Amino acid sequence: MTNKREEYKLNVGKIEEGFVIDHIQPGKGMDLYYYLGLDKLSSCVAIIQNAFSRKMGKKDMIKVEGPLQQFDLDIIAFLDHTATIDIIKDGEIIDKPKLEFPQEIVNVIKCRNPRCITSTEHQLDNIFYLTDPKNGTYRCKYCETKWTPIN
Amino acid sequence: MKNVMSPLDFSVEELEALMDKATDIMAHPQKYAHACDGKILATLFYEPSTRTRLSFEAAMLRLGGKTLGFHSADSSSATKGETVADTIRVISSFADICAMRHPKEGAPMVAAEKSSIPVINAGDGGHQHPTQTLTDLMTIHSLKGHFDNLTIGMCGDLKFGRTVHSLIEALLRYSNIHFVFISPKELMLPGYIKDKLDSHPDIQYEEVTTLEEVLPKLDVLYMTRVQRERFFNEEDYVRLKDFYILDKKKMALAGPDMLVLHPLPRVNEISTEIDDDPRAVFFKQVKFGMYIRMALILKLLDINVD
Numbered sequence: 323m324t325n326k327r328e329e330y331k332l333n334v335g336k337i338e339e340g341f342v343i344d345h346i347q348p349g350k351g352m353d354l355y356y357y358l359g360l361d362k363l364s365s366c367v368a369i370i371q372n373a374f375s376r377k378m379g380k381k382d383m384i385k386v387e388g389p390l391q392q393f394d395l396d397i398i399a400f401l402d403h404t405a406t407i408d409i410i411k412d413g414e415i416i417d418k419p420k421l422e423f424p425q426e427i428v429n430v431i432k433c434r435n436p437r438c439i440t441s442t443e444h445q446l447d448n449i450f451y452l453t454d455p456k457n458g459t460y461r462c463k464y465c466e467t468k469w470t471p472i473n
Numbered sequence: 474m475k476n477v478m479s480p481l482d483f484s485v486e487e488l489e490a491l492m493d494k495a496t497d498i499m500a501h502p503q504k505y506a507h508a509c510d511g512k513i514l515a516t517l518f519y520e521p522s523t524r525t526r527l528s529f530e531a532a533m534l535r536l537g538g539k540t541l542g543f544h545s546a547d548s549s550s551a552t553k554g555e556t557v558a559d560t561i562r563v564i565s566s567f568a569d570i571c572a573m574r575h576p577k578e579g580a581p582m583v584a585a586e587k588s589s590i591p592v593i594n595a596g597d598g599g600h601q602h603p604t605q606t607l608t609d610l611m612t613i614h615s616l617k618g619h620f621d622n623l624t625i626g627m628c629g630d631l632k633f634g635r636t637v638h639s640l641i642e643a644l645l646r647y648s649n650i651h652f653v654f655i656s657p658k659e660l661m662l663p664g665y666i667k668d669k670l671d672s673h674p675d676i677q678y679e680e681v682t683t684l685e686e687v688l689p690k691l692d693v694l695y696m697t698r699v700q701r702e703r704f705f706n707e708e709d710y711v712r713l714k715d716f717y718i719l720d721k722k723k724m725a726l727a728g729p730d731m732l733v734l735h736p737l738p739r740v741n742e743i744s745t746e747i748d749d750d751p752r753a754v755f756f757k758q759v760k761f762g763m764y765i766r767m768a769l770i771l772k773l774l775d776i777n778v779d
Binding site: 435437438439440441442443445446462463464465466467468 | 580
């Protein structure tokens with residue numbers, strides 16, 4: 323007879339080659355999933371929400387099978403400054419690259435200033451520049467409005 | 474330099490050279506009367522602005538050039554849905570230089586990216602209005618002779634007032650300026666401008682709510698209008714629009730050499746009773762504006778007059 327606790331245990335298997343985005347702020351995992359275009363992958367992707375974390379209390383995690391090269395990982399630093407990356411090869415962590423704020427972000431976020439030219443001329447790229455690397459401040463290329471997340 | 478989007482596009486040295494050129498044009502207008510013969514300035518004004526547009530046109534006409542353009546979005550192809558990028562590509566075929574005003578912030582930058590002729594931002598929403606800042610700097614420099622060590626008061630709408638923000642940023646490059654910001658609490662300077670002030674250790678500033686207490690110590694008083702179009706809420710506009718009115722009684726408290734500047738148009742924040750006071754220089758300021766625009770057109774068209 324199957325043990326009930328075993329039957330309902332959440333088990334995400336070990337990956338052989340790929341990467342893990344760890345220490346994502348709880349609730350932000352799905353945002354990162356879409357921003358990175360992970361929904362378009364055919365390989366195995368696991369999203370874990372509200373996992374226990376000694377450091378953060380709760381955290382989200384994303385495990386992705388497959389090579390890392392095709393992703394713009396710097397965007398993660400912009401989207402969630404607490405997130406970290408573990409690169410996995412042969413089932414072992416081989417690197418933990420430091421995430422830097424990208425100098426420029428193109429078509430990831432939209433300017434929320436209703437007076438910005440991008441609000442009416444939709445063919446324009448939404449471009450933001452890093453203006454304060456210390457605090458991770460980004461401003462719209464066109465109207466210079468500071469990007470502030472809604473939550 | 475091909476385009477002018479912000480007053481900070483100029484280094485202090487370039488600004489100095491531009492003001493020297495404007496001063497020379499003022500002193501010897503005949504020398505420059507045909508400097509732009511055969512050249513055309515396009516004034517693309519997607520929203521009304523009599524003063525700035527006429528100042529640009531007067532500047533080009535006094536240099537011997539010609540002007541064409543439109544003065545509202547209604548009389549442009551924007552009503553048919555034409556993008557700024559397409560409009561400027563078309564205008565580039567007709568004119569040699571362009572001044573653009575647009576209600577949307579960043580529109581002149583979009584134009585500059587696609588243009589084959591120099592583009593001057595003539596005001597984009599609440600964002601930048603570089604030639605107004607050049608005008609303000611030119612006025613102070615011509616009448617005071619320097620920027621360093623001045624005590625400069627700025628009064629009125631300091632929250633939405635783009636002329637104030639741009640002027641502060643331009644003045645931050647000089648030494649020992651003491652700013653006095655006079656505004657109701659609701660219209661105080663935004664945090665990002667204060668952050669910039671705080672990052673300059675030799676710049677001092679104070680924020681007050683009454684004008685009378687600070688008038689005696691000011692070298693320059695920059696008055697601004699509380700603008701209806703910057704408010705989303707009519708009630709707030711009505712409540713704050715008459716907060717400060719500069720009149721004879723207040724001017725009696727000011728020093729004999731204090732200059733009163735205003736980007737104009739004024740509504741009633743400066744009483745007409747002080748118009749003849751020699752310290753009220755806001756109409757002279759308009760003239761300085763035309764001369765600095767003349768100098769700017771020459772610079773962008775790379776025309777040298779010896």
